[in-house]
Amino acid sequence: MRVNTLKRAAVAFALALPGAAIAAVIAAPAAHADGCYTWNRTLNQGRSGDDVRQLQIRVAGWAGNRDIVELDGRYGPKTAAAVKRFQQAYGLRADGIAGPQTYAKLYQLQDSDCTPAHFTYSELDDGCGRGGYSGGPLSEAQTRQNALETMWKLEALRRSLGDKPLNVTSGFRSRACNNQVGGASDSQHLYGNAADVTSRTSSLCEVARGARNNGFSGIYGPGYPDHDDHVHVDSRRENNSDRSSNTTSWSAPDCGIGAGND
Numbered sequence: 370m371r372v373n374t375l376k377r378a379a380v381a382f383a384l385a386l387p388g389a390a391i392a393a394v395i396a397a398p399a400a401h402a403d404g405c406y407t408w409n410r411t412l413n414q415g416r417s418g419d420d421v422r423q424l425q426i427r428v429a430g431w432a433g434n435r436d437i438v439e440l441d442g443r444y445g446p447k448t449a450a451a452v453k454r455f456q457q458a459y460g461l462r463a464d465g466i467a468g469p470q471t472y473a474k475l476y477q478l479q480d481s482d483c484t485p486a487h488f489t490y491s492e493l494d495d496g497c498g499r500g501g502y503s504g505g506p507l508s509e510a511q512t513r514q515n516a517l518e519t520m521w522k523l524e525a526l527r528r529s530l531g532d533k534p535l536n537v538t539s540g541f542r543s544r545a546c547n548n549q550v551g552g553a554s555d556s557q558h559l560y561g562n563a564a565d566v567t568s569r570t571s572s573l574c575e576v577a578r579g580a581r582n583n584g585f586s587g588i589y590g591p592g593y594p595d596h597d598d599h600v601h602v603d604s605r606r607e608n609n610s611d612r613s614s615n616t617t618s619w620s621a622p623d624c625g626i627g628a629g630n631d
């Protein structure tokens with residue numbers, strides 16, 4: 370009885386509202402205070418700001434074949450295309466505009482420390498068992514930030530491979546660790562910018578081929594010396610602190626991936 374009365378009252382209230390007000394009530398997204406980051410406006414091409422940059426970090430893994438999304442805080446065509454691929458990958462309406470639907474998916478994916486659902490800082494930290502993000506050429510904070518950006522690309526790769534787990538066998542390496550394992554003297558691992566990946570469910574070639582679409586400009590896999598048991602992915606094109614040029618470098622000859630040409 371009482372419920373019915375309330376229902377009738379609600380209907381009467383809705384009918385009493387002018388059309389525009391009803392639309393506003395329906396369209397307004399629920400206030401969502403997210404533990405990591407909350408967007409407060411819809412973003413599309415032409416917008417700029419830190420909120421765009423925060424979005425770019427999370428969609429950079431959807432850059433498309435051989436491309437990258439620069440984390441410059443400017444919502445250009447590449448950002449829009451990446452948002453569209455992200456939306457397609459998660460079954461959202463793919464319009465390249467970041468609004469409530471897109472944010473809701475991102476909130477669902479991001480943990481309170483801003484890492485994506487399936488990767489953690491502790492999974493990518495010092496590969497020689499000492500933990501942490503210090504002892505490299507960059508500050509600890511910058512190294513962690515690079516690791517975070519790497520994780521969002523890995524999340525995209527994982528999704529692209531059908532949501533099957535990826536294992537990171539080596540992420541950041543301090544200088545001491547890199548020496549210990551005989552890594553290249555200017556390895557991207559030193560910057561928190563790289564991950565060595567294995568999978569129980571996807572072949573290494575599937576991982577290497579897939580990674581070409583996920584914003585990784587460095588890929589080494591089967592057929593490249595010492596890379597028959599993992600796939601190395603990195604973001605060397607975006608690394609302005611290392612000694613190598615900002616170009617793409619790929620090689621996994623056993624997977625049909627040539628020296629940066631495929």
Ligand SMILES: [Zn+2]
Pocket residue numbers: 539558563564565601602
């Ligand atoms: Zn590696």
